[in-house]
Amino acid sequence: MSRAISDQLPSFQFCPLNPQFKETYYKYLLELVKAGVDGFQIDELTFWEHGCGCGYCREQFFKDTGWQLPVNELDPRLGNTNSDLGKLWFDWRRKQIGNWFVELRRRAKEINPNLTLCMYTTHWGFTRSGPRYKEGTDLFELARAINYFGTEVMTRNVLQSSRPLVPFRKMKNALTTAFGTPVWGWIYASDWPTCYFAWAASNMVGQVALLPEDIDRPKNYGDFRTFDGSPDNMHRTRAQTVAPVALLFSAASRDWNSMTSFTGELFGIAQTLESMHVPYEFIAEMSLNEKQLAKYQVLVLASDGCLSDRDLAAIKTFARNGGTVYLSTVAGLCDEYGRLRKQWGFADVFGFTVNAAKTVKLARLSADAGGKDAVTPEKQLSAWTLTPAPATALLYGFTAQGQKLPLLVEKAYGKGKLFYQAASLGGAFCAPEVSPPKKWEFRIDEKLETLFRGELARIMAPGHYWTTDAPDQVFTAIWHDDDELLVHFLNATGANIKAGEEMVPTAPKVPYPPLAKDITFTLPGKYASAVAVSPDFEGRKPLELKENADGTTTVTLPKDLLKAYTIVRLK
Ligand SMILES: [Zn+2]
CATH class of the missing domain: 3.40.50.880 (Class I glutamine amidotransferase (GATase) domain)
Known part of the structure; x- marks a missing residue:
């Protein structure tokens, strides 16, 4: 068993580094790979706050770093992230967890070189230092073995929390940029309008949304689930961001x-x-x-x-x-x-x-x-x-x-x-x-x-790529997809929560208020055509293009073509 550093007593979990535990668990997992399992998400295979101070971990830490982990549990350096020993210890632990998954992938490669290994954190788990200190896990370390990252999105009201949500979703794409790994979001939503927002916010940043399936679609909403796999949608794994x-x-x-x-x-x-x-x-x-x-x-x-x-x-x-x-x-x-x-x-x-x-x-x-x-x-x-x-x-x-x-x-x-x-x-x-x-x-x-x-x-x-008069609360994103330029617009003007108000799980009364005026935007380059596509309406709606003398193009998106989410495709 793992031993707690604070009192040397055995804890409730196995030591993740213990050779016997590792061999037994790897063997079990590899049997599953042989049986045809395509991938794993091994949740919370970490050290946790208490450990591990077993003899094996102490010996390995010394071998790797030349530092001894004090046996005296009152040593002030233990758990102190400002001490050199504390920093080294926390860093060593997360590297060990990374190594654990690398070793699993190495062994599984013989059986299935395309094995999928998933791992996720909440936004909080990604941005705060606590999880590294406490659990000893870090997605950047795990990226040596993980090939599909995710997020448990804890806001529970993605539309009202859209201001922090969209940048947090983009943050996770740092893993895609560095390692080419796709990202998914496991999102809680309690009604159709927030489900829709969660899907659209994920789609516009090139991610897949995992959503509850038991929510009925009201008749006045288009079905984003049909749109998702249609040729009108962005090809999420092929598209490249425009982000100067x-x-x-x-x-x-x-x-x-x-x-x-x-x-x-x-x-x-x-x-x-x-x-x-x-x-x-x-x-x-x-x-x-x-x-x-x-x-x-x-x-x-x-x-x-x-x-x-x-x-x-x-x-x-x-x-x-x-x-x-x-x-x-x-x-x-x-x-x-x-x-x-x-x-x-x-x-x-x-x-x-x-x-x-x-x-x-x-x-x-x-x-x-x-x-x-x-x-x-x-x-x-x-x-x-x-x-x-x-x-x-x-x-x-x-x-x-x-x-x-x-x-x-x-x-x-x-x-x-x-x-x-x-x-x-x-x-x-x-x-x-x-x-x-x-x-x-x-x-x-x-x-x-x-x-x-x-x-x-x-x-x-x-980095001034384009200009637009879209309202502040309409989120935008620009991607190259094959030979087209895709400009995404997501209407979050319904997010109306004020300071001092309690967050509720449901969408505001009018989740997607109509826009007051058309949106225009000006981009570099010349385009032969522009169409608007959306789960909110059928078909491709041609848009007006205006070529400017300075080599830019101005496009108008009529206000009635942006209800909740619209993509403008320029060719
Ligand atoms: Zn141990």
Whole structure:
């Protein structure tokens, strides 16, 4: 049995590394593969919080690392993720679980080289460090063996929670980008309109939705299940995203960031980019290389505090080659184990350093050095201080005492440039995922949002692929599918939950309100035809195209052709 580290007593589970357990379990699984089983999802094969401190695990840990796991359960380093021993221990455990699945695949290969191994986490399980510390499992580690990833989506009201939901679904595609693995979403829905939304939100990010089958379709809704497999739908495994902006989901920052939230800044930026219709995707550290970065114009580091020397070099090469890099708060202050660097990782670029320990509270923000048209944030914002402070900036913060701080600094670098933002502005716009019966607490600070969106528009300019007047709450996504360009529109304007209201599982009274006006959008290139397709209407509806003198094309999607979800196919 596995032994608890806290008291050395046997626990309720087998030690996953125990050679006898492994041989017995592998043998059992391989018998099933021989019998024709196509794949497995082996749920929760992890260490759990208690372990494992058995003799075998201790010996292996020592062999692999040269470190001893203390037998004294009162040793303060045990369970302390800030100690070198704690970091090494947690890292070693998740590698062992990864190895466990690699070994299973290696053995099964002889019998069925196409065996499918599934594994999933909730959004929470992917973004928070807790699961790595407690259970010792990590999808990035498991990707060495897993070829079909998934998510249990816990919001229970996907339409009302659409603001955080869509970026969270896109986040999981970092696994697709890095490893080519498809992603599924196991979604809870209690009525047809939310089922439909869940399917559409998955479809538009190239994922498969697993949905309840016992919900009847009201007569006034088309059947997305028929549409799903029809030639009108996007070919999810063939299509390629159009996303000139990459957001770095740094697993090291998730696990070791200590000075500020990793998720707040990153997902606040993502949620704001959704409202602005800026096409983006998430990448992880393994995609930080010249070849993969070449497809992006803008790389967003947000508050990715923990970056390795290799990461830093790849990011700077991207900028030197002409890319735009946008970083904020603590990005690059620590190494990949969360240890404070002797010097900030971008000091050589900017000519100043970020003072890790020193933040000051801001009373107002303004793009004007004199504080003209300053915005007072509704919630407290803090800024990191810089030494030596640059004389000019694109945005300034002012303390209650009138001290002026540079908040956004731009620096040319090679053929590209970098932006550093000293406060977590994205963090102010991150709506968390909320399940019934909890209260929705998020509210948009509109004045600050206008300022932030202006800043983002400036930074994202090189990634400015298209323009559209679609409402903020209509989600959009653009994909290449064979020789066509597919533009997805998902109407989430029915999401009307206000701060202080309780989340309920059912869709709002009017789940898909009619749009007030037609949507127009302008894309680069010339197209021979455009049609709208949707589960909401039959057939392909031809759309009006207008060729512009600058080589772009403007398309109009009449408002009555977007009820819930519509794809515009351009050829
Ligand atoms: Zn053990």
